[in-house]
Amino acid sequence: MTNSSPTLQQVLEQARNAAYRYMVKGENSGLDWDEETTTNLMLVEVPPLVKVIPFTRLQEGGDKRLKELGAGVGADWLWWWVGDDGTSFGMLVQAKRLKKDKNEAWLIDFGYKSGKQWQDLHATANALQVAPSYALYLGSPNYRKPVECGVKNHSSDYEQCERCIRKSVSFYPSVLADGIGVEPEVAYGQSIPLESLADPQADTETPNAQEWTFGLTPELKEFMTTEAAGVPQAVAKQLVSRARERRSLQFGIAMEETLTRDDQISEDFVFQSLPPDRGHLPAPYFLQILRGLRRTPPGYVLNALNGDSAVGLDTANLAGLVVVSAGSFN
Template structure:
């Protein structure tokens, strides 16, 4: 993944997560760079303590009145959220992003059941291989993370009524886990299967191997890069 950090800001009971920073240019830069690197763009949300976040609940059933007693709220202090959802008017709403974000401590769980009753009915464009990926225990940490992120997009997509198809060719080579991915997009900002699952590979991409060997990342159009930092920003 390529990760952009975002911090929850709170003024009295008003929440803000600035997904539209710099009039959307930061989001565009995140996605443009992720397109060049051929990985999944995502947000890491820094959300503070459960007490700071109340009275908005995390979506757990029978939520306790004491937020410090909710395990999911405790784990949500750092959470991940697919950036493909943040361009959607609903997905950019801070309370929705908080509720649907995935706690960092949970995102790599290979046994996580990510398919809801709604998404189980949403099988448009799924190959048998992709169905198996979505409905069985993940084979490892990268697959577990990708599975949880793409399932969030599937959940949102299942609520959309219009099917919007584009003639997209996803130039996926043989080192990718999935050789073919459906171009379903709907009202989301990008074809979510392609954008999220393109980061799953059997071997590292060539530009990574170049860097590991001490060479320059040949073949990358670095003019599309914004500032990439190893620290949250």
């Protein structure tokens, strides 16, 4: 880092490096590593340019709908990405680590507690009308052997591959996690490195996904096929593109309808109607992800940016709030 203000990508890279060092030390020492510590080590690297507000107690006036929906107490962090023009994207993030059994078989336990944790994540995300997502902590490249990043002529020394190192902390839309707990290599391949998540110039769509245009409105098609207008749009595009990629590999035709929604938190959605296409996925992926994209951030995000309490969140169901404001990096 220099004395000049770092870029957002540099701050995210610094956070990933902290997580990476911890995971490598855990592997080398034999003491292992865990999701909660990895998250904490990442988040202590991002202030003051990124607001991090941990929740330690129930705030008066919290969102009672979360309790009414039966959401359990969890360690999920609510992330909001806020653009210069106010456009914002909200995502509820649950951490999952890659494990290996004695036979070196991979496991990412998306179905933890017989699916109760997955249900709680979605109940809370539904109440807040944000995109449920996973932060995948994947360990060092050597820990992941023999699976690598897929680059041609891959180095035999995995820890010399920058692409593999970047994958150590990646994000993944939860709509894709249903039913693939026994195939975590699929999640690894489709996950998005932390530094790439907020890059408006990132190439988000595979050729298969680009061809899957059935049911897209002109507005949505333009959104998916042009460079992201800002950081929040980039994060939303990255996540929904992964869902489109999975959908493009499935058979079946989407319904020629659109879905609308009545949001009691904010009616300021960027997309007021979205295709209901879901294929063999557990939910309509456009709706589940892009409902998090708003023209303005919720009041509790504005409060956080102003240094005030994030009133309006039931903190018993969240570990805390992370607000990434693009304006902080100008």
